[in-house]
Amino acid sequence: MEIRTILLQTRTTVERNLISKYNTPGPRYTSYPTVPYWDIKGFNIEGWNDSVRQSFKQDDQGISIYIHLPYCESLCTFCGCNKRITKNHSVEAPYIDALIREWQQYLSLFSTVPRIQEIHLGGGTPTFFSSDNLSRLISAISDSAEILPNATLGLEGHPNSTTLEQLKTLRTLGFNRVSYGIQCFDPKVQLAINRVQTIDQVKAITDISRSLNYSSINYDIIYGLPHQTLQSIDLTVHEVIKLRPDRIAFYSYAHVPWIKGNGQRKFTEADLPNASDKLELYTLGKQKLLDAGYIEIGMDHFALPSDTLSTSYHEGRLHRNFMGYTEDHSRLMIGLGVSAISDSWFGFAQNVKSVEDYLAHIHNGESAVFRGHLLTEEDLMIREHILDLMCHFQTNIPELSQQPDILDRLAEPLRDNLIALDDDQIRITSEGRPFLRNICMAFDLRLWADQPQTQLFSMTV
Ligand SMILES: C[S@@+](CC[C@H](N)C(=O)[O-])C[C@H]1O[C@@H](n2cnc3c(N)ncnc32)[C@H](O)[C@@H]1O
Ligand code: SF4
Known part of the structure; x- marks a missing residue:
């Protein structure tokens, strides 16, 4: 396929908006906590x-x-x-x-x-x-x-x-x-x-x-x-x-x-x-x-x-x-x-x-x-979720009922079609894959509890 054709197919306004919204500094999650x-x-x-x-x-x-x-x-x-x-x-x-x-x-x-x-x-x-x-x-x-x-x-x-x-x-x-x-x-x-x-x-x-x-x-x-x-x-x-x-x-x-x-x-x-x-x-x-x-x-x-x-x-x-x-x-x-x-x-x-x-x-x-x-018990639980997302593009919802903040943070990616809800699973959609690090960030309790004052991570896109 011609480079130009691929370019035209992929460069949509929606995508540009997503990039400007989600391109933030973020971890690569080779560990949790980072x-x-x-x-x-x-x-x-x-x-x-x-x-x-x-x-x-x-x-x-x-x-x-x-x-x-x-x-x-x-x-x-x-x-x-x-x-x-x-x-x-x-x-x-x-x-x-x-x-x-x-x-x-x-x-x-x-x-x-x-x-x-x-x-x-x-x-x-x-x-x-x-x-x-x-x-x-x-x-x-x-x-x-x-x-x-x-x-x-x-x-x-x-x-x-x-x-x-x-x-x-x-x-x-x-x-x-x-x-x-x-x-x-x-x-x-x-x-x-x-x-x-x-x-x-x-x-x-x-x-x-x-x-x-x-x-x-x-x-x-x-x-x-x-x-x-x-x-x-x-x-x-x-x-x-x-x-x-x-x-x-x-x-x-x-x-x-x-x-x-x-x-x-x-x-x-x-x-x-x-x-x-x-x-x-x-x-x-x-x-x-x-x-x-x-x-x-x-x-x-x-x-x-x-x-x-x-x-x-x-x-x-x-x-x-x-x-x-x-x-x-x-x-x-x-x-x-x-x-x-x-x-x-x-x-x-x-x-x-x-x-x-x-x-x-x-x-x-x-x-x-x-x-x-x-790691604390809570760290181990979050570690499992982030590993599941990074490795299998999905994770279990039921355990998250105790974590309303995480669910709140997932509302926007859900509206933007970056994730979907299947039975009791949160699944990263194909549109969401380039923003996988951002989805994981929603789970990162330690990051949210203490937001960085200087740039610690490379950009997610
Ligand atoms: C230790 S090096 C690989 C072995 C050998 N030193 C070499 O350069 O061929 C590990 C890999 O990390 C990746 N890497 C290093 N710095 C990077 C950066 N700033 N951003 C993305 N990938 C990077 C490169 O792809 C590199 O091949
Ligand atoms: S300086 Fe070059 S050769 Fe050395 S680790 Fe980095 S990428 Fe590899």
Whole structure:
């Protein structure tokens, strides 16, 4: 379908009005409560460790481990992740040593040998690290645990810096998933974000990953980047479809200028598409992905029908955590490394954000956790509702009879046809999907009890 035809079909006055009404700062709900609303004063390490012990005992699925590897060789100026830019690879070994020691701290909390259902290497750029160092890290974990036969082991790789040797080493250690940051193939956008990578580079690393039998390959692409136009999205999605990754995360660019470290930005706010243009970029990309046979999963993910993310979505097993959407439902996720967040279902805990502080804490035999939140019964109830909305686009009404404020806040989205009432369910309509974060905000009791005075979150559109 022509870009212009799609544009005319989608850009209605009604939609523009909806955008101006609902485009507000809002959380992405990778947790509830969201990080700025954690009750830090009510948190302590003993309570956190107890919640880990409790969750470990109740666990019947196996635990998940997220490992944050913060280094990158060069700075992409759009990036909102916690990263450290360096070309000095001598930083690798001490960081891996610290991760192994932190894992040992957690091992001391477990009453039996842990069974691992998932390991995810995130960053930063995990493929900054040599094969030997990655191997040392994973071996230290697997030697002290049981990796379940159906475990999902994945890594985030930068297409420009991932090597055959790294992929082979990790494959031998049981890794079966890889995610590549693509962002956008338009050369003008790539220049603006300081991230030049060619389609050929991406194709080459994808072919290598497939030849090694990585069973699920994901691409991250972003809409709303500086200088991005409908043509940029058309080109990017067209090329992505040709390479046919199993999954695609189609992220909204989160403009978070208050995140430090992106000072060398080569673009200004005037170079960013406005909210209405941004929604058009999304609509075009989404339509092309659907036409190519991808299935829309949750808020910003797409997967081929054969991928396990699609099957778990259809079977109602989808889950959302700090890593985004996942089909694994383990209730205990241990986060290792600088800035990593752990989730015991009953609590959250985040590690210190600077590499130096992290290394110092671990070196001194202390926990690297610097803040967290222990969930109340009410938090747990709201968490379930928000997870249901984010993962299944619906949630139960009956429990909400005790929450008149939430029902009041849903009246306007109901009038605007963003949600519908089916028996005892609230369902997000197709018109409402771009505003999913806004619907979740209606449930966010902590946000309403203490409205932010400064901007804490990126815009919802
Ligand atoms: C850790 S990076 C991926 C691995 C590797 N460092 C790379 O860049 O290829 C995680 C992903 O977060 C997404 N991301 C980072 N900053 C973002 C932002 N400000 N808005 C939306 N997505 C962002 C990008 O799509 C990126 O691929
Ligand atoms: S997008 Fe990836 S490579 Fe670029 S700075 Fe962020 S984490 Fe590093």
